[in-house]
Amino acid sequence: MKEDTFFKLGKKIDGSRIKSDEMMAGHTTFRVGGPVSCFIEVCDTPELLYCLKVLRENDERFFLLGNGSNLLVHDEGYEGCILKLSGSFSDITIKPAEDPGYYVVSAGAAASLINVSIKSANEALTGLEFASGIPGTVGGAMVMNAGAYGGEMKDVVKTVTLLDINTGDICTRTAEEMGFGYRDSIIRHNDLIVLRADFLLKKGDRDSIWEKIEELKEKRVSKQPLEYPSAGSTFKRPEGYFAGKLIEDSGLKGYSVGGACVSEKHCGFVINKGGATAADIITLIGDVQRIVKEKQGVMLEPEVIIL
Numbered sequence: 001m002k003e004d005t006f007f008k009l010g011k012k013i014d015g016s017r018i019k020s021d022e023m024m025a026g027h028t029t030f031r032v033g034g035p036v037s038c039f040i041e042v043c044d045t046p047e048l049l050y051c052l053k054v055l056r057e058n059d060e061r062f063f064l065l066g067n068g069s070n071l072l073v074h075d076e077g078y079e080g081c082i083l084k085l086s087g088s089f090s091d092i093t094i095k096p097a098e099d100p101g102y103y104v105v106s107a108g109a110a111a112s113l114i115n116v117s118i119k120s121a122n123e124a125l126t127g128l129e130f131a132s133g134i135p136g137t138v139g140g141a142m143v144m145n146a147g148a149y150g151g152e153m154k155d156v157v158k159t160v161t162l163l164d165i166n167t168g169d170i171c172t173r174t175a176e177e178m179g180f181g182y183r184d185s186i187i188r189h190n191d192l193i194v195l196r197a198d199f200l201l202k203k204g205d206r207d208s209i210w211e212k213i214e215e216l217k218e219k220r221v222s223k224q225p226l227e228y229p230s231a232g233s234t235f236k237r238p239e240g241y242f243a244g245k246l247i248e249d250s251g252l253k254g255y256s257v258g259g260a261c262v263s264e265k266h267c268g269f270v271i272n273k274g275g276a277t278a279a280d281i282i283t284l285i286g287d288v289q290r291i292v293k294e295k296q297g298v299m300l301e302p303e304v305i306i307l
């Protein structure tokens, strides 16, 4: 990254929030990933607009980071700028909606989805129980239309506030306009940044909501290898199949490359058993795709985003 870019960014962003050669292993749930030229914590929308302007004018690449829970960064790192939203982007507020019995939970893009679920549950608001174990940010959840146990963002989102990277325009889109599909939304196909999402939730029974959250937590703990770093399900669910079953039926349970391994607890998860590199994980993903295709005739598509 050019010296001039650092200089200009430093004019408006506090030096403690701009880092060079930051290791991405510390910012991804896989715990792998090399150094990035520039890592910035962006606290509010004016700062974000300023960073984008400087990066555009200096012809620098950049990438928006959520909680890095669906992300695999190469060992060589990233030649460009990582923007991580923080500060006011983590705010969560709750207000009554127009419809009696409904509330709008408004959460900044950097708010943790788990915190939004817990805060809603504590206010006896039902709808986000399914998301209480998804370790992403609200921004990442909008991008991926994150979902679990029969629920997905599409069911609970009222509106999403987006920033157009090219024009700097800010607009609000309804859930219908977000193009939510299976691990997909319009954000994945356009130059957009999520600033905020409003969820429409119904007043319910606090105890039943917490019971549901506990029940789903037990399911996760018993079925998923949460004791190891991972990015959750590595592959998308192919239509008519389950990725984990296809992998297991292909004899790949426990298959490993270096420190990367197909979890024995849940074959749909590639885990970092210790000391894995991004190269190990990428090789393992390729091997799994090839072997499953040979043995089951199905091509698995990674859900994890590779940077």
Ligand SMILES: Cc1cc2nc3c(=O)[nH]c(=O)nc-3n(C[C@H](O)[C@H](O)[C@H](O)COP(=O)(O)OP(=O)(O)OC[C@H]3O[C@@H](n4cnc5c(N)ncnc54)[C@H](O)[C@@H]3O)c2cc1C
Binding pocket: 029, 063, 064, 065, 066, 067, 068, 069, 070, 071, 085, 109, 110, 133, 134, 135, 136, 137, 138, 139, 140, 141, 142, 143, 144, 145, 146, 147, 148, 187, 192, 193, 194, 195, 226, 230, 231, 232, 233, 305
């Ligand atoms: C143990 C574990 C369990 C998981 N379980 C589930 C599950 O049940 N269901 C599920 O759907 N997922 C699950 N995941 C995957 C992951 O948590 C989700 O995909 C989550 O939505 C990713 O959010 P993130 O903030 O971590 O995004 P990141 O991984 O940081 O980024 C993902 C993508 O979103 C983009 N992005 C992030 N923030 C913004 C923003 N503000 N504006 C524009 N783009 C942005 C990034 O550029 C990137 O392209 C799991 C992961 C783990 C580690």
